[in-house]
Amino acid sequence: MDKSDPADSDKAIDLDFTGVFKLADLRPEPPPPPPRRIPPDILIGAKSLAQGNYFVNVTRPRPAREIDPGKTTILIVEDDVPTLNILDLLLSRAAGYQTRKAYDVQTFVQAMQKLPRADAVILDVNLPNVSGFKILAKIRAHPALRELPVIMLSGHSAPEYLLQGLSLGADAYLSKPAKSQAVFDALKAVLGG
Numbered sequence: 001m002d003k004s005d006p007a008d009s010d011k012a013i014d015l016d017f018t019g020v021f022k023l024a025d026l027r028p029e030p031p032p033p034p035p036r037r038i039p040p041d042i043l044i045g046a047k048s049l050a051q052g053n054y055f056v057n058v059t060r061p062r063p064a065r066e067i068d069p070g071k072t073t074i075l076i077v078e079d080d081v082p083t084l085n086i087l088d089l090l091l092s093r094a095a096g097y098q099t100r101k102a103y104d105v106q107t108f109v110q111a112m113q114k115l116p117r118a119d120a121v122i123l124d125v126n127l128p129n130v131s132g133f134k135i136l137a138k139i140r141a142h143p144a145l146r147e148l149p150v151i152m153l154s155g156h157s158a159p160e161y162l163l164q165g166l167s168l169g170a171d172a173y174l175s176k177p178a179k180s181q182a183v184f185d186a187l188k189a190v191l192g193g
Helices: 040-052 081-094 105-113 132-141 159-167 180-191
Strands: 073-077 098-102 120-124 150-154 172-175
Touching (some): 073 105, 081 098, 120 132, 120 180, 132 150, 132 159, 150 159, 150 180, 159 172, 172 180
Parallel strands (some): 073 098, 073 120, 150 172
């Protein structure tokens, strides 16, 4: 992630979610309605999802650069503790990334406040009290975070979920269960490695 403005790195990120949503907004959402017409490339993705058990769709190109995992922080936002711990283990021990963990809105905000800022986020769709899509929308609306790479990781693999994630600005969308190599490949792609 571009951290070129040193003055920005010392500023706290205001991600206070209090009062942002109405109580009704925090209830679990019904699945999004299917789009009227699904673009052919999304259908190709759905087909590869069914065959290969994962799908990566990088929507925003990143400039190629060398990635030093030891200096790259990944924030994992996942409410399922075993999945959270497996991702943390894979990313920190197997791939050498620095990791932070969050399992709901409050821990997400706390993790985003820590310096150095996260270089990428792996975000689940189903979280307690809020949809990962709402968190993604909040990230994309924040001036200091709008370019932060976000990978959606979800058990929802239907094309309408993929479309919703990509339309909100996700850099990649992975279906659970995802192969570890898919997670590594997606991170490398969204970080520009």
